Amino acid sequence: MLIRRAARADIPAVVETITEAFQLDPVWGWAFPDALARPAHYRQWWTLLIASALRYDWTWLADEGGAVAVWIPPGGAELTDEEEALVEPLLRSLVGSWADVVLEGLHRFDTAHPKQEPHYYLSLLGTRDDRRGEGIGMALLNECLAVIDAEHAPAYLESSNPLNNRRYEKAGFAVTGTFAMPGGGPVVTRMWRAAR
Numbered sequence: 001m002l003i004r005r006a007a008r009a010d011i012p013a014v015v016e017t018i019t020e021a022f023q024l025d026p027v028w029g030w031a032f033p034d035a036l037a038r039p040a041h042y043r044q045w046w047t048l049l050i051a052s053a054l055r056y057d058w059t060w061l062a063d064e065g066g067a068v069a070v071w072i073p074p075g076g077a078e079l080t081d082e083e084e085a086l087v088e089p090l091l092r093s094l095v096g097s098w099a100d101v102v103l104e105g106l107h108r109f110d111t112a113h114p115k116q117e118p119h120y121y122l123s124l125l126g127t128r129d130d131r132r133g134e135g136i137g138m139a140l141l142n143e144c145l146a147v148i149d150a151e152h153a154p155a156y157l158e159s160s161n162p163l164n165n166r167r168y169e170k171a172g173f174a175v176t177g178t179f180a181m182p183g184g185g186p187v188v189t190r191m192w193r194a195a196r
Contacts, residue, residue: 003143006059013065018046021126026186027160031102052079062140066131074118105181112179120148122157149196159189
């Protein structure tokens with residue numbers, strides 16, 4: 001398996017992988033209920049996040065996009081101030097009035113994010129549909145964590161799918177709490193991995 005850091009030219013491959021990986025995700029499927037019917041619209045959301053993350057050198061690919069991991073390094077932010085200003089209009093164009101509920105959900109992500117200790121933040125980890133079950137997503141995660149461990153840094157993630165929680169626990173993450181999306185929406189699990 002070839003693992004490497006992504007470049008700007010890899011944005012389409014990374015977006016495609018994340019789009020496939022999260023179409024049926026409990027949280028992101030809830031946020032974008034017509035993602036399967038309108039995948040081009042859904043890709044716009046992921047393109048904003050992924051293009052922004054690439055300003056850091058912490059987006060990784062396994063097997064040319066079979067799996068991808070998008071990290072935000074300590075002290076970084078998922079979006080610049082200019083990009084943050086694009087979020088609401090983009091969501092309104094994608095999901096109309098449902099944007100108000102999604103924006104509240106995003107606010108809950110921000111509120112739950114730990115701020116007391118600098119850490120690596122695993123924003124996204126996904127595997128292409130045709131590569132599921134091969135273990136490349138977890139192999140990619142473990143490679144990234146080895147680099148983080150060499151820096152003796154902690155890591156944080158939000159698990160949007162409870163089926164993945166045990167996988168993350170095997171990689172050394174521990175559950176620190178949960179929060180729910182608005183209106184009785186799906187539950188997100190907060191997970192922390194102490195520095196090693």
